[in-house]
Amino acid sequence: MVIYRVKNNMDSESLEGDIGASTLDHDYIPNLLKFRDNEISSIAKNFRSLFTKNNLSTIIIILGGPGYGKTSLVRFTVRRILEIAEKRNITLFGSYHNCWANRSASAILSRVIEELIGSSIKTKGISSEELITILRSFLIEENAHIILVLDDVNALTNEDLNTFFILQEDNRYESRISLILISRPTEWNILASTLNSRINEILTLYPYTASETFEIIKYRGKMAFKGEFIESGVYDIVAEIAYESHNMRMGIELLTRAGEYASATDQMITSEIIRKIKSKVYPELRAEVLESLHQHELLTLIGIARRLTNKGFIHTTIVDGYRYYKMATEEWGENPKGESSFRGYLKTLRDLGIINIVVSATGRKKRGVRARISMNDIPASIVIERVNEQLLLIESM
Ligand SMILES: Nc1ncnc2c1ncn2[C@@H]1O[C@H](COP(=O)(O)OP(=O)(O)OP(=O)(O)O)[C@@H](O)[C@H]1O
Ligand SMILES: [Mg+2]
Known part of the structure; x- marks a missing residue:
């Protein structure tokens, strides 16, 4: 953190000529x-x-x-x-x-x-x-x-x-x-x-135009990968994807994951890598938001996601979701919270746009309403992967 004489928590350290x-x-x-x-x-x-x-x-x-x-x-x-x-x-x-x-x-x-x-x-x-x-x-x-x-x-x-x-x-x-x-x-x-x-x-604010998106991606990429060899055309394809989604986060995350992939597999960053990892980038799963979720909210999310990876389950119910949440708590050595707390966690995840909760009236015989929980456009397997990373981080603290 930069310590100005004027105190602030506005930024992580950012110096002239930062690279990496x-x-x-x-x-x-x-x-x-x-x-x-x-x-x-x-x-x-x-x-x-x-x-x-x-x-x-x-x-x-x-x-x-x-x-x-x-x-x-x-x-x-x-x-x-x-x-x-x-x-x-x-x-x-x-x-x-x-x-x-x-x-x-x-x-x-x-x-x-x-x-x-x-x-x-x-x-x-x-x-x-x-x-x-x-x-x-x-x-x-x-x-x-x-x-x-x-x-x-x-x-x-x-x-x-x-x-x-x-x-x-x-x-x-x-x-x-x-x-x-x-x-x-x-x-x-x-x-x-x-x-x-x-x-x-x-x-x-309005989204960046196509050429602005390209300039920003090139600037951020050059700063992050200075001195590394990047196949020509990489910034074009990243910018194109970011522009299509009107979400600069998409472009920055693509660069991040492409860099990680390239160094893990000991190769240079290529357009092929970008195409390969594109399906793994979900800007809606925002790092800062995942970091802000409490442990039991993460366990709720992992429970729901696990339920939805079972074949044939596009959505689940509160009762089922709660059962899977309890399994997740057991696995992570935590005591499960009560059902009303669980409902609160679901509400937070819904407000964050990660899950969907649709309430519909049940059949004539059983009076009342039933909530159907589904995942919002993000594959359950990706959610499980990212939430696991976050839970491990919490455990190591
Ligand atoms: N003009 C720019 N120049 C360089 N980088 C930028 C610029 N605009 C956005 N970015 C980068 O794009 C990413 C997304 O931007 P930011 O997080 O500010 O978006 P946001 O509108 O707050 O999104 P959200 O609603 O998802 O929180 C960040 O990594 C940011 O550094
Ligand atoms: Mg933001």
């Missing part, structure tokens, strides 16, 4: 964010008042489809704003949170306080209101401001989201807290489009 496969990691922010100059300026101008006497705070939201570059745009821009603040001796903090990792206002506020003030402050069991008071007093004392980034904000309930709005609005002309929210548009519309009127700017 780690530059393809999901939390790596490149030094150059191509083709987003207008969007960077649009975001930055909302924070101009931080550098004048007015100290106005703001709320903005960045909307855009999967892999349009929302997260990288915001982290990149906030990093730049923090650098300017540092040069001008303004105490500005930046704090980035993926709301899937911390799914309530109090969990996020606790993390912010721990980052800013240190673990000497006890945050466990303290209400959001009290946490807000602690944060506010700290900012006043330090004559500081904070830009709080809430990514995948749809993971919060409306009530939790409101806590942040109140936090920002209260004492508006002296407010020291600005918010940048990030969401995919559909999710935002479901959650809180009613809150749009309280937002200062709504910035909608």
Whole structure:
């Protein structure tokens, strides 16, 4: 993590001239964010008042489809704003949170306080209101401001989201807290489009064009594989696939897995490798989201996925899914949670778009409804592979 004089958790270390496969990691922010100059300026101008006497705070939201570059745009821009603040001796903090990792206002506020003030402050069991008071007093004392980034904000309930709005609005002309929210548009519309009127700017991103996609892929590939031999045409085919899906994550993941495959099999990266691994790349299984899932959510997912690898099972039921979840817990030496917790895990996986739950009325004799659970476009075998990797990681910690 870069330690600026102004504290922030905005990025993994990113230095001029970075090279190597780690530059393809999901939390790596490149030094150059191509083709987003207008969007960077649009975001930055909302924070101009931080550098004048007015100290106005703001709320903005960045909307855009999967892999349009929302997260990288915001982290990149906030990093730049923090650098300017540092040069001008303004105490500005930046704090980035993926709301899937911390799914309530109090969990996020606790993390912010721990980052800013240190673990000497006890945050466990303290209400959001009290946490807000602690944060506010700290900012006043330090004559500081904070830009709080809430990514995948749809993971919060409306009530939790409101806590942040109140936090920002209260004492508006002296407010020291600005918010940048990030969401995919559909999710935002479901959650809180009613809150749009309280937002200062709504910035909608559009997917990269074909030529922009190619330039970005070439730039990221050259940085990751500098000095390595790459068959000509590789970047064209990766860019083509990424453009078709309108998801830059698809392209970056293809490069990552192609690099891994090539070094494991001791060959150079070729178009043939790209074609071969294409079917293994599922950008919807986002690394940062898998990392944020709790152990029992992962065990639920692996249980459902295992059930669906059985021949003839396109979907499963809650009862069956629960049975497979229990088997998974046994295998990993964990005690299974009750059925109502299991239903909660299913809901999270559904909200993340990994599984589908369709509720239909049962036959006339058995009254009630039945939920049918299926996997969303991702082969169960791939899910099992990735979730296993994540569970092993948790076990080794
Ligand atoms: N302009 C760009 N220049 C270089 N790399 C980029 C650019 N835009 C996006 N990327 C890369 O593409 C990948 C996807 O971008 P990002 O994670 O920001 O998308 P997102 O909109 O947040 O997606 P999601 O909705 O799935 O979270 C990242 O690895 C990011 O570094
Ligand atoms: Mg994102």
